[in-house]
Amino acid sequence: MNQTVRIAVVDDNKLVRSGIKLSLLSEGEFEVVGEADDGAGAVDLCRRTRPDIVLMDVRMRKMDGLSATREVKRYYPKTGVLILTMHENPDYLxxxxxxxxxxxxxxDATQEDLADAIRKVLGGETALDARLSAKVIQSLANEKENRSRPRASENSVHPLTPRELEILQTVAxxxxxxxxxxxxxxxxxxxxxxVEHIIAKLGVSDRTQAVVKALEMKMISFPREMNSAPEDRTLGDEPYG
Known part of the structure; x- marks a missing residue:
C-alpha cells in the first residue's frame, strides 16, 4: 500500500494495546493515531482522529465494544471496525x-494475521473465514426475513447491473x-x-452488509449452498475478552 493506514487501538488492557501497537508499527504502512481504554473513549477518539480502522475490544467499562461499534459506524461509516477477541464464537460474531x-x-493472532485482517477490510473484504462469513450472513438474513417490516427501502439504493448481481450472489x-x-x-x-461499486450503490459500509441488504430487498436469492452445509461447531464457548 502506498498510503499510510491510520489505526485506532481500543482495549482496556494497556499491555495488549502496547503489543498491538508494536506489531502495527513494525509493518511500516500502519500508523497508530490513538488509543482508548473503553467504548466511550473509542467514539471520542474516532471523532478526533477519523481513523481508517479501529481495533475494538469487546468487554470494557463505560461502553462495551459492540455499543461503541454501533456508534462509530453510525457517525463515521467509512471507518472499518475489527473486533478484538480471545475466542472465535460464531454466534457472538x-x-x-x-x-x-x-x-x-x-x-493471540500473529503479526501477519493482524496485518492481513486489516488489509482485507481496507480492500473491501470481510475479515471472516468463508464458513463464519456464511453463518453470519445466514443468521442476519433470517433475522431480517422474519421482521414484519423490512428496514431497507428501494429508494435508498441505486440499481445494480446484472454483472454486479452475479458478483454479489457469489459474495453471499x-x-x-x-x-x-x-x-x-x-x-x-x-x-x-x-464490490466497491456494489457497496456504494447499496449505501452500506462493507460486503457482508451489502449481501444482507440485497437479500432483504430480494435483489439476490438466499444461497442454497448455505442450507446444505453441515452444522458449524462453536469454536469457543467462553465469553469474549
Missing part, C-alpha cells in the same frame, strides 16, 4: 457484524475476491471494483 464490524482479530457464499474471480473468469482487481 453475528452480534458484532450486526453492530457494523467488518470482522474479528484474535488477541462467503468467498474471497480471488475465489470470486475464479468462479466468474475475471481478474481479482475487477472483482474488487465491482
Amino acid at each position: 453475528v452480534e458484532a457484524v450486526r453492530a457494523g464490524a467488518a470482522g474479528y482479530v484474535l488477541k 457464499l462467503g468467498k474471497t475476491n480471488p475465489e470470486i474471480a475464479a468462479v466468474h473468469g475475471i481478474k481479482t482487481g475487477t472483482v474488487k471494483n465491482h
